[in-house]
Amino acid sequence: MEDLVESILDYIRSDYTDYAIMINGEWGSGKTHFWNNKIRKKIESMQLNGKRYTAIYMSLYGISNLEEISKKIFIETTQLMDKNLRKFMDSNEQKTIPEYAKTGLDMANFFGVTQNGDKVDYSDFFSTEDKVLCFDDLERANVDVIDILGYINNFVEHDHIKTIIICNEKELSTKLKSSNLEMKTFIATYLLDKQGELNRADKPMVEKIQEKIEHVFDKANDYDRIKEKLIGETFEYEPKFDYIINGILMRYENDPDLIRFSRENAKLIISTFERSGTRNLRILKHALNDFKKIFDMVNKNYPNTSHRIMQTMLIFTIAISFEIKAGKVTKNKFMNIKDNEEYKSILVSSRVLMDNRQFYIKEFDSNYYYNFKSDFRFFKFIEYYVRTRIFDMKIFKQDMETIRNTVDTENLPGYKRLLTEEYWKIADDEFDGIIKSIIEEIKEGNLQLIDIVKIYGYFSYFSRKHLIDYDIKTLKNIFFNGMNLASLKSKYCEDVEGELAKIAVEEFSEDMDEILKHFHSLNNQLLDKQYQELAEKIFKCIPMKMEQFYELFDRYCMEIPIFKYYDSYQLFQRISCASNEDIVLIKEKLIMRAEKYPKQIEGEIANIKLLKQVMDDYLKDKETTIKVVMLREFSKDLGYILGKYKPTFLPRKEEKQVVEEEQE
Numbered sequence: 001m002e003d004l005v006e007s008i009l010d011y012i013r014s015d016y017t018d019y020a021i022m023i024n025g026e027w028g029s030g031k032t033h034f035w036n037n038k039i040r041k042k043i044e045s046m047q048l049n050g051k052r053y054t055a056i057y058m059s060l061y062g063i064s065n066l067e068e069i070s071k072k073i074f075i076e077t078t079q080l081m082d083k084n085l086r087k088f089m090d091s092n093e094q095k096t097i098p099e100y101a102k103t104g105l106d107m108a109n110f111f112g113v114t115q116n117g118d119k120v121d122y123s124d125f126f127s128t129e130d131k132v133l134c135f136d137d138l139e140r141a142n143v144d145v146i147d148i149l150g151y152i153n154n155f156v157e158h159d160h161i162k163t164i165i166i167c168n169e170k171e172l173s174t175k176l177k178s179s180n181l182e183m184k185t186f187i188a189t190y191l192l193d194k195q196g197e198l199n200r201a202d203k204p205m206v207e208k209i210q211e212k213i214e215h216v217f218d219k220a221n222d223y224d225r226i227k228e229k230l231i232g233e234t235f236e237y238e239p240k241f242d243y244i245i246n247g248i249l250m251r252y253e254n255d256p257d258l259i260r261f262s263r264e265n266a267k268l269i270i271s272t273f274e275r276s277g278t279r280n281l282r283i284l285k286h287a288l289n290d291f292k293k294i295f296d297m298v299n300k301n302y303p304n305t306s307h308r309i310m311q312t313m314l315i316f317t318i319a320i321s322f323e324i325k326a327g328k329v330t331k332n333k334f335m336n337i338k339d340n341e342e343y344k345s346i347l348v349s350s351r352v353l354m355d356n357r358q359f360y361i362k363e364f365d366s367n368y369y370y371n372f373k374s375d376f377r378f379f380k381f382i383e384y385y386v387r388t389r390i391f392d393m394k395i396f397k398q399d400m401e402t403i404r405n406t407v408d409t410e411n412l413p414g415y416k417r418l419l420t421e422e423y424w425k426i427a428d429d430e431f432d433g434i435i436k437s438i439i440e441e442i443k444e445g446n447l448q449l450i451d452i453v454k455i456y457g458y459f460s461y462f463s464r465k466h467l468i469d470y471d472i473k474t475l476k477n478i479f480f481n482g483m484n485l486a487s488l489k490s491k492y493c494e495d496v497e498g499e500l501a502k503i504a505v506e507e508f509s510e511d512m513d514e515i516l517k518h519f520h521s522l523n524n525q526l527l528d529k530q531y532q533e534l535a536e537k538i539f540k541c542i543p544m545k546m547e548q549f550y551e552l553f554d555r556y557c558m559e560i561p562i563f564k565y566y567d568s569y570q571l572f573q574r575i576s577c578a579s580n581e582d583i584v585l586i587k588e589k590l591i592m593r594a595e596k597y598p599k600q601i602e603g604e605i606a607n608i609k610l611l612k613q614v615m616d617d618y619l620k621d622k623e624t625t626i627k628v629v630m631l632r633e634f635s636k637d638l639g640y641i642l643g644k645y646k647p648t649f650l651p652r653k654e655e656k657q658v659v660e661e662e663q664e
Contacts, residue, residue: 004235005038011233012043012053012132012162019232020156020163029279031166031237032136039164043132051130053162058134060141066151073133131161138167145172149226156230165231172223185209238279245270248285258295262288265314268372272315275367276322287321290386297391302400309403312374313382319368320386333360334383340402343378375407414438415447418458422504435459435468442478445485449526450493452483453519457503460511472511479515483522492526528565535565542571542586543578553589559597561604568610572618576631583630587637594641605645612638 011021025031040055047053058072133155141148155161192198192208246266252259262269273284291314298305298313320334337343346361369377381396405416414434417426426434438455441447447455456479462468463475470478493499496519534556541549556562563571575583590608593601615635622628 004237005042007233007235008039008164009042009046012046013048016160017162017232018157018160020152020165020230022165022167022169022227022231022234023237024167024169024234025237026279027168027171027282029237030281033281034237035134035136035164035166040134049129053130053132055132055134057136059136060143060148061137062140062142063148064142066143066147069148069151133161133163134166135163136166138165139169139172145223146226149223149230153226153230169234245273245281245284248281248288252288252292255292255296257299258292261295261310265311268311268314269318272318272368273322275370276319276326278322278326280322280326283321283325284318286325287318287386290321290382291317293391294382294385297396298400301397302404305400305403308374309376309407312372312377313379315368315372316377316379317382317386319364320383323364324386335387337361337378337380337383339380339399340376340378376403413441415441415451415455419451419454419502423458431467435462439470439478442482442486445482445488447482447486448493449483449486449490449519449522450496450499452479452486453515454499454503455479456515457500457505457508457512460509461505464509472509476511476514480518483515483518487522487526490522490526492530493523496520496523531560531562531565535562538562539566539571539574542574543582546578546582550585550589558593559600561601563601563604563607563611566607568607568614572611572614575634576618576627580626580630583627583634587634590641591637594644598644602645605642608638609642612642 008021008023011017023031023035035057040057043053043055056073058069060069063069063072133152135148135152138145138148152163152165156163189198189209197208198205249259249262249266249269252262269284269288276283294313294317295310298310324334337346343361346358347365365377379399381392381399384395385391405412414437417434418438438459442452442455456475459468459470459475459479460472463470463472538549538552538557541552553562575586578586612635615631615638619628619632619635
């Protein structure tokens with residue numbers, strides 16, 4: 001970097017130049033910072049031939065005409081003529097007048113007489129040997145680049161003023177080619193048509209149009225020609241990012257915890273920045289500023305969060321910032337991912353499905369988490385914060401509670417450590433304490449039933465390997481009693497095989513069979529309890545909340561024997577109070593279920609039979625009304641449903657009764 005500084009200063013020192021120099025670099029890479037802190041200071045400290053140089057800096061960002069450039073130069077130079085203004089700026093170490101201040105200054109001060117009564121010294125307008133012009137953001141001007149370079153050429157070729165142009169040539173090239181593209185395409189197509197070239201099949205149409213656009217509108221060639229005339233040297237600005245990033249971190253010196261963490265993970269910051277594929281330090285600064293907010297909130301609300309989780313948050317904050325802000329990806333790539341579990345499921349499915357979003361997420365993960373292992377790699381609250389600038393406390397707490405209860409092993413209860421990490425990773429001096437804490441949790445029945453079963457698999461293995469002092473008989477007594485207590489507040493486990501597959505031991509012993517048998521018995525009771533609660537919730541909707549009944553029934557009850565779990569007498573009372581239309585709709589749903597899912601709902605057949613009997617008893621000797629007719633049809637269709645099960649599921653006595661009822 002010092003070699004680059006010296007090369008630029010050599011240009012300034014040259015006695016005679018009729019060319020400008022260019023500093024080329026990517027957006028956000030620190031070119032302007034390099035000018036202000038490295039080049040400008042050294043230029044203004046130079047003294048050649050008895051004169052001290054003055055650097056005049058102008059950003060071309062948003063400039064819409066050449067007159068605005070002239071005004072900017074005038075304002076920047078006339079500040080040097082006013083003694084009072086110069087004295088004020090020197091005492092406050094101000095190098096330029098802020099844009100806001102310029103609008104507030106009395107413009108008469110710049111046109112004619114200064115505030116102290118001095119006349120303008122016109123000799124300053126003719127003094128060019130001690131001036132250095134710097135034009136920044138060339139590619140961001142709203143004026144034709146060719147016109148701007150021609151304008152700058154007046155200073156360079158005729159006045160021999162040392163001139164430095166700072167730009168991003170890659171973006172400049174894109175701008176030259178893409179400006180007014182629709183108009184260029186229309187004119188190119190028109191010309192091809194007039195020349196009889198449009199319908200000829202010698203070349204693809206797109207290629208023909210592109211060639212015609214380049215031939216007629218090739219401003220890139222014009223740019224190359226004027227650049228060759230104006231620019232004597234082009235310097236590529238490629239900063240040493242590790243040095244610059246360390247400088248960026250200096251802004252957090254007043255936060256000792258953050259600066260210590262940042263310095264410890266400087267290599268992580270640099271590697272993540274490099275993996276972004278950009279050289280945009282501006283985005284990195286914003287990302288680190290966002291991480292300061294995240295770091296402070298985590299330490300305030302969850303002070304014992306592990307170092308590994310904080311490192312992962314740092315990587316994710318930087319990565320998601322570059323992906324969203326560098327224009328590499330549209331925001332909805334991450335918007336619809338609700339949590340870390342969904343993120344991981346996308347990674348798994350991306351191996352077999354050729355979905356663009358899944359492929360992108362896989363690439364994102366492989367790139368930024370290369371050689372960095374962490375179970376929790378997606379933080380919804382960070383993604384939402386970077387994308388919307390809103391720090392959502394609800395999402396933050398959801399993420400942090402999930403982390404604390406699943407992967408943050410430094411804060412996990414002993415039983416969760418055993419279930420979520422390989423047991424051999426537990427330190428020897430921690431092992432006995434974790435075993436004792438788990439035994440206490442089991443004795444109190446504080447764990448989920450399936451977790452107790454999985455833990456028994458470990459404890460049985462530990463006992464056989466003499467890692468714990470409990471024999472198998474004692475263990476079984478403790479675990480049987482614990483399972484009985486746990487079943488009072490546990491939830492039904494649906495994927496038993498999947499949960500048992502998570503037990504990371506070599507093999508199960510025979511004593512595991514007894515535990516599993518008891519578990520299945522208790523788990524089935526939990527399923528019955530779950531269905532009873534569901535049945536109570538759903539059937540209570542009849543007859544007053546029928547829309548809710550239909551929605552819940554369709555969603556939850558089509559493939560489960562829900563009638564097994566509700567009293568048939570109460571159910572009939574509710575049905576009989578429903579409207580005639582609803583009686584028909586309920587009946588049709590029952591027929592459809594029986595035809596589509598006969599095996600799944602066979603467990604409710606006894607209650608269906610009882611419901612039919614209750615209905616028939618009620619209908620005996622009833623005067624005929626529309627509702628009575630509807631209920632009789634309902635009963636008849638219940639007989640049809642029962643008939644579907646008579647060959648397989650009904651005893652012979654019941655089968656005979658159903659046949660007789662159908663004949664009636």
